[in-house]
Structure formats: structure tokens, C-alpha cells
Amino acid sequence: MPPTSSFAIDVPDALLARARAGERAAFEQLYRWFERPVFTLAMRIGGDREEAAEVLQDTMLKVLGRIGEFRGGSPFWGWLRQIAVNEALMRLRSRRRLGHEIALDDEPGLEDHAPLPPAAADAAQLQRALLELPAVTRSVLWLYHAEGYTHEEIAALMQRTASFSKSQLARGSRRLRLLLETGGPSATAKAANTKLEANHA
């Protein structure tokens, strides 16, 4: 069963019409509805609260400024989410963090479908564990598991291949499981992360 995105909020046509007409109250309502999903996505991808707040503002300004361009052929939340993802990834690129991912090895077809350990139910612990992952790996994990993007879609967003997305997902999932099973970032995981990021710097 595909994951249910936190963005999947059904926006009434009347509210959209009011927003297109430039009604400030409609803008605010859209902002309130989507600020947490956008901020959460930005946090998962960027890993930094200040950056995530900036991504939220940039995203909502773009959405509200271009709302007349939304033609209604797909859910509004999907259109908004795409803008949010693009903003978050653009910020990663601008900070040259898009090259920070778990190194690929030569194992092809590395799919990891094993469920996360029970510790994943602890949101705070999950967040801490995710922050331990490299930005790109974390982004792939979040986009795939939480937002339901396919590997092809993730590849297009990150200007990589679908194989890259699958590999990052597999390795990221294993790393995350390890972090959660050990109850936190192990010294080994920390060292491994530091080494990997230094290699890509």
C-alpha cells in the first residue's frame, strides 16, 4: 500500500477560486494547511530548521504567487508538494550538499524491503536517526517512504538515475535500521558518516 503523504489535503475548489482572486484570507488558509507538511519535508531533506523555514517561505510565496497557473488537472496538494521538493533540493544544491550520499558499491539490484525496527515508531528517535544520514540519502528515504515518490521520479528530481535512487534507498534503510536498533548513532556509524562526507567534500 503506497504511503499516504502528509500533503494529501483535499483543497475545496471554492477556496482555490478565492485564492486565485487574490483573497488574503484564502492565502492564509492554504498556508496554515500546508505549512507543517512543507516544513517537515524541508527538514527531512535539508536537516536544518533555519533552512527548512526558508524553504517553507520560498515555497509558499511561489505557490501563492503562481496559484493562477494551477490548472486543476491534478490535486492541488501534489502541485504544491512538487514546488516544495524542488525548493528543498535546490537549496541542497546551492549548499553543495547534493553530493553527500552513501557511497555506492558494486552490488546491483540492492532492494531492501525489510520493515524498520519498532524504534521507528518513536518519532523523535527516528528524526535523530534520519539526521545522522547524509542529506541525499535521507532525501531519497523520505521521498520514497513518506511521500510515495517512485525511483524514477526521485531520479528526475535529483538529476540521477533510478538505480542511484534504489541504491541510496537500500543503503539508507540499512543504515537507518542500524541506528535505530542500536538506540542511537553508534560510534561506528558516526565515523562511517564522517568518512563518507569527507570523501565527497
Place this chain on the structure above:
Amino acid sequence: MESPPAGGWAVVSRSLASHAAPSSIVGRREQRANWLIWTASAAVLAVVAWAPLERWLGAPQDTVSAKSTAAAAPARSERDTGARAKDPADQPMLTDRIENGARVASTPVTTKVPAASLPIAGDATPKRPKPARAPASSSRTASSATVAATPEGLQPPIDVSPSTNTAVAATTPVDPLPRLYAESAQLEALVALARDDRVASASGAVLTGELDARIGLIDAALSQSDLSPAQRSALWRQRIDALRELAGVESTERWLAAQGERLDGALVRVD
């Protein structure tokens, strides 16, 4: 989910305000449509007002009576803004008349008067002049002249010095009804010319429907035989106001249609 820091909306709201209206296609089109509506309405009203104004300017100035009737016209500018102050003595009766008329008659009664056959000299008023108030005490008589000197039942008596305004107590009674009939007929002709169902929009149809209904109620009230001259004049003025609005809407729709626009805002396009 993560909670964003507080105050985010305030930042976005300020940014939106500083960038003016959002660059939405509908926002720009609606601004342009509003400008066109106002321009078209002004043009229509100018056309409507021109003929009587021309007659007024060309007619020999029967100073007292002509200027006394000017007091009736200013009511229109206040009607437009909805800031009309009504004579409390008349207003409830007029409302009752209209309501009774609506119950009594289901079809509008329209009195047709040949537009060009009515003497306007000495009686014509500029349609959109600056308000020229008549002293209430001096203009209130039993005759319709007093009715002409004050906006019948539509404004409270205004105590204005005769030296600054032109109405004088001893005026020749002038019946305003023929002029009102003429103006109403002109507006009906204009509406008939401007109306074109092929270019009607949903919003326009709603507006014209409501105005048609309002005119119908007024006509029903006018059909009652026991109206006083003051009440009849007031109803005719209300009819003229409604016809002006209707003429404006119909003309605007045709104008917009000629420009490829519609009275409605742009709709969502579904690919």
C-alpha cells in the same frame, strides 16, 4: 510532523503585500475587467445624461422653477453610493407600497411616454449635477412643486440658505412626472438596444435578472391607483435608477464581449 517556527505567515504576508497582487492571470484580468466595467458604465451614463443635459443647457432658464427641480437630481449621486437618507415619513409607506404591489401584480406595468414629446423647458434638470439643496421649509407645499424641489421622500429636509441655493419659496408648481417618464423611456430603449443574450455571462445574467425583478416590483407598485404624487415620483426615480444600472450592465457586457472579455472572472482551465 515538524512544527515550523511561529510568525511564518506574517513574513509571507508581508512579502506578498510588498510584491503587490500575486501575478495571477485571473487577478490581472479581473483588474482589467473592472477598469473596463467602470469605463463602459461611465460612457453609458454620459450618453444617457447627454440628451436631457443638452436640453437643459439650451432651454430658456426659468430660474426659479428650473433650479428648484435641480434639487431632485442630486439624489441620484447619493443613490449611487447607497448613502441615501430617506424621509422617514415616506419610506415605510413606499416600502409597503412596493411590497403590496408585488403581491397584487405579477406583471410589471410600464407606462410608455413618447420621449421627445414632453416639455422639458423650465423643467429639465442636469442628471448628475452637484447637489443643490432646496430649503425644506420653503419647498414643502401640498403641490408637486414642493415634491420637485426636494428629493421626494428620499432625503431628509435640508435647511440651506436661499442665498447659496436657488430654490425660492414661491415657485410655480412643476410636475416632474413627465420628465421622469421621458427619462425612463430613454433608458428602456437603451437597455433594449444594449441587451444581447448571446454575450451574456453568468454573472451578468444574475445581475440583469435581479434588476429586472426590481423593476418589476416597482412597476407593480406604480400600478396602484392610490399613490400620492410624491410616492409616484419617488417610485419613478427608483425605476430610473434601476434602469440605469441595467443599461450599464448590458452595455458593459457587450463592450467586454467586443474586447473578447467576459463579465465573469476567468474560470479554471482543466487540461
